[in-house]
Amino acid sequence: MTTVEANVLPRAGGSDERAAASGRAGGVRFVPGQPDMWAFVLFEALVFTSYFTVYVIRRTQSPDLFLQSQAHLDLRVGVFNTLILLVSSWSVARCVQAVREGSFRAALIDAYLTMLFGFVFMVSKVREWATEVGHGFSFTTDEFFSFYYFLTAIHFLHLLIGFVVLGVAIHHIGSSAERSPELVETCATYWHTIDFLWVLIFALLYVMR
Amino acid sequence: MIRKIAWHRRYDEKRELWIGWWTLVVFYNLYGLLFFVIARTQPPPPPSLEPSEIVQWFADRRSGLLYGYAIISIVGGATAIMNATLAYTMRRMSVSRAFAYSYLVIYALATLPGMLIMGVVCTVGAMRPDRDPALMSWLYDFAFLSFEGTMGVFLIGSLIWMGAVLLDRNRVFPKWFGYLNLCNALTEVVVAPAWIYKRGVFAWDGVIAWWINMAVFVTYTTVFLTLLRKMIMREDSGTGPLPELDPDRAPEPGGTLEAAR
Numbered sequence: 001m002t003t004v005e006a007n008v009l010p011r012a013g014g015s016d017e018r019a020a021a022s023g024r025a026g027g028v029r030f031v032p033g034q035p036d037m038w039a040f041v042l043f044e045a046l047v048f049t050s051y052f053t054v055y056v057i058r059r060t061q062s063p064d065l066f067l068q069s070q071a072h073l074d075l076r077v078g079v080f081n082t083l084i085l086l087v088s089s090w091s092v093a094r095c096v097q098a099v100r101e102g103s104f105r106a107a108l109i110d111a112y113l114t115m116l117f118g119f120v121f122m123v124s125k126v127r128e129w130a131t132e133v134g135h136g137f138s139f140t141t142d143e144f145f146s147f148y149y150f151l152t153a154i155h156f157l158h159l160l161i162g163f164v165v166l167g168v169a170i171h172h173i174g175s176s177a178e179r180s181p182e183l184v185e186t187c188a189t190y191w192h193t194i195d196f197l198w199v200l201i202f203a204l205l206y207v208m209r
Numbered sequence: 210m211i212r213k214i215a216w217h218r219r220y221d222e223k224r225e226l227w228i229g230w231w232t233l234v235v236f237y238n239l240y241g242l243l244f245f246v247i248a249r250t251q252p253p254p255p256p257s258l259e260p261s262e263i264v265q266w267f268a269d270r271r272s273g274l275l276y277g278y279a280i281i282s283i284v285g286g287a288t289a290i291m292n293a294t295l296a297y298t299m300r301r302m303s304v305s306r307a308f309a310y311s312y313l314v315i316y317a318l319a320t321l322p323g324m325l326i327m328g329v330v331c332t333v334g335a336m337r338p339d340r341d342p343a344l345m346s347w348l349y350d351f352a353f354l355s356f357e358g359t360m361g362v363f364l365i366g367s368l369i370w371m372g373a374v375l376l377d378r379n380r381v382f383p384k385w386f387g388y389l390n391l392c393n394a395l396t397e398v399v400v401a402p403a404w405i406y407k408r409g410v411f412a413w414d415g416v417i418a419w420w421i422n423m424a425v426f427v428t429y430t431t432v433f434l435t436l437l438r439k440m441i442m443r444e445d446s447g448t449g450p451l452p453e454l455d456p457d458r459a460p461e462p463g464g465t466l467e468a469a470r
Contacts, residue, residue, distance in 0.1 A: 040388030047396060050421050054410055139405070146411060150402065157398060161391070 032096070033185030041193050044158075048197055051154075052204060055147050059208075062143060067209065069144035072137055077128050078206035081121055082199060088117035089195040092188045095169070099184045104173050107184070111170045114191065118159060118166070125156060151201050158194050165190045226441045229294030233434060236287050239280075248277030250331060252423075253353055253414045257407045260342035263349045267334045274335035278328035285325055292316045295433075298440060299370070301451065302377035312369050315362055323359030327352045357413055360400040367394035367429075379450045382436055393429040396422050 031038050059066045095110035129149070132138075139149045169187035173179060217224050244251040249270045258266060267274070292313055299309035330352040334345055367390040374387030402411035403418040410417045443454050 034384060036383060036385035036388055039385040040392065043389060043392045044395075047392065047421065047425060050424075051417060054416050054421075058410065139402075143409065146402075146406075146409070150399075150411065150417075154395065154399065157395065 031189075033182055033187075033189045037186045037189045041189060044193060044197070048200070051151065052200065055151070055204060058143060058147070065142060066144045069137070069142055069148075070205070070209075072132070072135065073148070073206055074128070074131075075206050077124065078202050081124050081128075082202045084117050084121045084124065085195045085198050088114045088121070089192055091117060092166075092191045095173075096181065096185055096188045099173060099179065099181045104179060107173050108170065111166060111173060111184075115163065115166050115170075118162060118191075118194075122156070122159060125152065148205055151205065155194070155197055155201055158197065162191055162194050222446065223441055223444055226294065226297070226444060229290055229297070230434075230437055230441055232287050232290045233294060233437070236284065236291060237430060237434070239284060243277045243281055247273045247280075248331065249273055250327070250352075250356075253356075253419060255408065255414050256350070256353065256403075256412050258349070260346045264338065264342050264345050266349070267331075267345060268338045271335045271338060274331045278332045281324060281328045285320065285328075288316070288320045288324075294437070295370075298381055298437065299373045301379065301440075301444070302373050302381045303379045304373045304376045308369055308373040312366060312373075315366050315369070319359045319362040319366070322355045323362070326355045330355065353413055354404070357400060357403050360397045364394045364397035367391070367397065381440055381451050386432065386436055389429060389432060393425055396425040 091110045091113040095107045095114060098104070098107035098110055129152070132145075132148075137145050139146060165187045169184050172183050172187075217227060221227065254266055295316075296309040296313045299312060300306060302308070330348050334340075334348040334352070338345075371387045371390035371394065374382045374390065375384060400413075400418050400422055403413040403415070406412040406415070406418075409415055412418060439454065440451070443451050445452055
C-alpha cells in the first residue's frame with residue numbers, strides 16, 4: 001500500500017455515508033434538505049443582521065429624516081409584496097409535500113405557481129422603484145432612500161437567484177431519474193429564506209416608526 | 210523543522226500542492242502586513258478628504274508606501290502560484306475544465322487593478338509629495354477606485370468556484386462551501402455603491418461597503434485555506450471521487466516513510 005493509499009479511506013459510497021452527507025443520523029434527519037443549504041441560510045442571516053443593525057443605528061442618529069422619507073413609501077405596496085411572497089412560500093411548501101408523497105405532477109404545478117408568485121413580486125417591486133424614482137426619490141436622495149434601494153435591491157438579487165434555484169427543482173421533479181425529496185427541500189429552503197429576509201426588510205423599511 | 214521540510218521534499222508525493230498552499234498562507238499574511246501595517250492603505254481612508262488632507266495623507270505614510278509597495282512588487286508574482294493551486298482544485302473535480310481556465314484568467318486580471326496598479330499609483334504619489342494637490346487627489350481617487358474595481362472580478366470568480374463545487378461529483382469540497390461562495394459573491398455586489406458615495410456607510414471606507422465585506426472575505430479566505438489543506442491531504446492523484454481522510458492513519462509530517470506505511 002502506498003503512503004497515499006494508507007492516508008485515505010475508500011470513497012463514501014454506502015448508505016451510512018450518504019446519510020451522513022445529507023444530515024441523517026441513524027435514519028433521522030437533522031433538517032429538511034441538505035444541511036449545507038442551512039449553513040448558507042445561517043451565514044446570510046448573519047450578513048443581513050449586520051446590514052439591519054447598521055440601518056437601525058443610522059436611523060436612531062437621524063430619526064426625523066428617516067421618518068419623513070419613510071412616509072413617501074406606499075405601505076399598501078409593501079403589504080401586497082409581503083403577502084405575495086408568503087403565498088409563494090406556501091406553494092413551495094406544498095410542492096415539497098407533493099414530492100414527498102410521490103405526486104410529481106402536483107409538485108410541478110406548485111413549483112410553477114411559486115415561480116409565478118415570485119414573478120409577480122418582481123414586477124411589483126420594479127413598478128414600486130419606478131414610481132419612487134418618478135417622484136424624485138433616487139438612490140442618492142437621502143440616507144433613508146439609500147438604505148431602501150440597497151436593501152430591496154440586494155433582496156431582489158436573491159430573488160433572481162431564487163428563480164434559478166426553482167428551475168433546478170422543476171428540472172429535478174420533471175426528470176425521469178430517481179427523484180428524491182432532498183433536492184426539492186433544499187431549493188425550498190432557499191426560497192423560504194428569500195421570504196424570511198423580505199419580512200424583516202418590510203418591517204424595517206415600511207413599518208418601523 | 211528542517212527535518213520535516215527535508216522529509217516532504219524527498220517523500221511527499223504532493224509537495225507541489227503543499228508549496229502552493231504555503232504560498233497562499235504566506236502571501237495572505239504578508240498582504241495583510243503590508244497593506245494594513247506598513248503601507249497603511251487599509252482600512253481605506255475616507256474618499257471625502259480635501260486635496261490638502263490628501264497631500265498630508267501621502268506625506269504621513271511616505272516611507273510605508275514606498276517600502277511596502279516595493280515588497281509587493283517583488284512578491285506580487287506569487288499570485289500565479291496561488292491561482293494555479295486554486296484552479297487545480299477545479300481540475301480535480303468532475304466538472305468541465307472551463308471552470309479552472311475561467312478562474313485562472315479572471316484572477317490573473319484581478320491582480321493588476323487590485324494590487325499592482327494601486328501600488329504603483331500610491332508609490333507615484335509618495336515619491337514626489339510636493340506635487341500639485343489637485344494631481345495628488347487624482348492619484349488618491351485612482352488608487353482606491355482601482356482597488357474597488359476588483360470586486361466585480363471576485364464576484365465572478367466566486368460564482369465560478371461555486372458552480373464547480375455544486376456540480377462536482379468527486380467530493381473535492383463540501384457543498385456548503387459552494388453556498389459560501391455565493392455569500393461571498395453577494396457581498397462583493399454591495400461594494401458597487403462605493404463608486405457613487407463620498408461619505409457614509411456605502412462609501413469605500415463605509416461600514417457596509419468595506420467593514421462587513423472584509424469580515425465576510427476574511428471568513429471566506431480562512432475557510433477555503435482550511436478546506437484546501439484538507440483537500441491536499443485527501444488527494445490521491447487520481448481522477449475519480451476524492452477519498453475521505455482517515456484521521457487514525459494520517460502520517461505525521463516529518464515522520465518516517467515506514468511509519469507512514
